[in-house]
Amino acid sequence: MDAATALIIYRTYLERYVTFSTEEWEAFTQHVTFTKLKKKQHFATADTVCDKFGFLVSGSVRYYHIINGEDITSYFSFEQEFTSSYKSFLTRTPTITYIQALEETRLINISYDAFQQMLANPILAHKMERFGRLVAEHYLCCYEDRVASFITQSPEERYLQLLQTGRDILQRMPQHYIAHFLGITPVSLSRIRKRILEPVIK
Amino acid sequence: MDAATALIIYRTYLERYVTFSTEEWEAFTQHVTFTKLKKKQHFATADTVCDKFGFLVSGSVRYYHIINGEDITSYFSFEQEFTSSYKSFLTRTPTITYIQALEETRLINISYDAFQQMLANPILAHKMERFGRLVAEHYLCCYEDRVASFITQSPEERYLQLLQTGRDILQRMPQHYIAHFLGITPVSLSRIRKRILEPVIK
DNA sequence: TCAATTTCTTATCTTTTGTTAACGTTTTGA
DNA sequence: TCAAAACGTTAACAAAAGATAAGAAATTGA
Structure with a gap:
């Protein structure tokens, strides 16, 4: 896949949030970069500032x-x-999180400086404010549900819910990653799975 | 406290995010309402759409x-x-959360419709997009930390961290509320407190 | 291809948490 | 003011989760 194809995919996706005129898109694309990560390479590293906002x-x-x-x-x-x-991207403080490619991965990135330049560019400012708002709101909604799941559900209930809503995660991630994602150990998730399956067999 | 005083407090706070000209503030205030909640009254109720964004x-x-x-x-x-x-406010879907005043509480509210009107008003649109972005980003950062605390910390560690950063919560909320906020039962928090204090006494 | 690594399960033991109930203290509100 | 409700601790027991280790199966990568 080349950069031009990636940009078409990116634009199609972004237009869920904001639509771009030809002129705006022209200006926008001058601020983004197309990159690849090999398996196990890092997009972000703990104790450093993450200065990119990427799209997979x-x-x-x-x-x-x-x-x-x-x-x-x-x-x-x-x-x-x-x-x-x-948080690291927005506040320019070191992150505590590593972000690692799990396979050959292609990205389009906006650097912090590029984002600020677009916010200061009359052609793009309003669209970028809106884009930033809608993206932040979208992830806020996801986080709200996730925090609620830790407060109101047991690990077993969180796993049962993931079984209903987490197809990509369940099919593409090893179980010990999923366990930590649910806030428990891999051994504990293995036991939960056994608890859930056994009554069905009997 | 009257509405005029409340608006001064509100403006002072909002200017952490965006500054208003006299004309903009004039237009803005026409879209907000000043209300009071008595102790135990609800700001939001589960299974209904929360159609206000409030400031305490x-x-x-x-x-x-x-x-x-x-x-x-x-x-x-x-x-x-x-x-x-x-999430309910942004997506216009029923919430699963009750929000209840714990004491006599004064608020300034923006209704969903008012927010949309301001986003469509040329005088206010750009500032409101920015305001919405910065507020969403702020809460996103808070949520990021909170989710990380559930993944990477034990209940005891979360409580120890709260002891360092949660003065308002610790001083003003009963312990059984704090326990559920940390994702554990009140009995369990009582035991954690005992574990923490005992080594100090010995 | 094939040795090394990763992944998942299972077992054992320990620790923590949940559940329920009792008790004394504090707070509330009529 | 005073009875009722709320609050925090503790105890006893059950359930769940963590830690560690062992072993089998699957995957990986040189």
Whole structure:
């Protein structure tokens, strides 16, 4: 896949949020970059500022933390989704999260400086404010549900809900990543799966 | 406190996000309403659409869910903070969260319709897009930290961190609310407190 | 291809948390 | 003011989860 194709995919996706005139799109594309990550390469690294806001044209990434030397996965993003260590990107402070490609992954990135330049550019400012608002609102809604799941549901209930709503995650991620994503250990998830399946067999 | 005083407080706070000219503030204030909630009155109710985005001029609220008939507190907001069932407000879908005043509370509210009107008003549109973006980004950053705390920390670690950063919550909320906010039961929080204090005494 | 690594399950044991109930204290509100 | 309700702690027991290790199966990558 070449950059031109990636930009077509990007534009199609972005138009869920804002539509661009030819002139606006021309100006916009001058601020983005097309990159690739090989499997296991990092998009963001803990203790550094994440200065890009990316869009996954193809591939997938996982978010993870190193806690007492252990690798703890907290989230995933797939093709046709954005990725960034958002707080770090917005506040220009070091992130605590690694973001790693799980396969050959193609991205289109907006750097922090490019984002600021677009916000200061009369041709793009209003659309970029709106775009930034709608994207932040979208992820806010996702986070609201996720926090509620930790407060109101048991690990088993969270897994049962994932079975209904998490096709990409379930089919494409190893179980020990999913376990940490649910806030439990891999051994515990294995037991939960056994608890759920056994009554069906009997 | 009267509405005029409340508006001064509101404007001072909002100017952390955007500044208003006299004309803009004039137009803006025509879209907001000043209201009061008595103790235990609700700002939002589960299974209904939350159609306001509020600012707490004074007082405080808690967010809670009813799970199997039990009251589970998930969050708090205090004076000089916004409050809303944000996802419900943005998506116009029923919320699953109750928001209840914990004391006599004064608010300034923006209704969903007022927000849309301001976004469509040439005088205010750009500032409101920016305001909406910055507010959403701010809460996104808070949520990012909170989700990370559930993935990477034990309940005891979350409580220890709250001891360092949660003065308002610790001083103004009963312990059983704090327990559910941390994702555990009140009995469990009582034990954690005992574990933490005992080594100090010995 | 084939050894190394990763992944998942299972078992054992420990620790933590949940559940329920009781008790004393504090707060509330009529 | 005073009874009722709310609050925090503790105990006892059950359930769940964490830690560690072992082993089998699947996957990987040189």
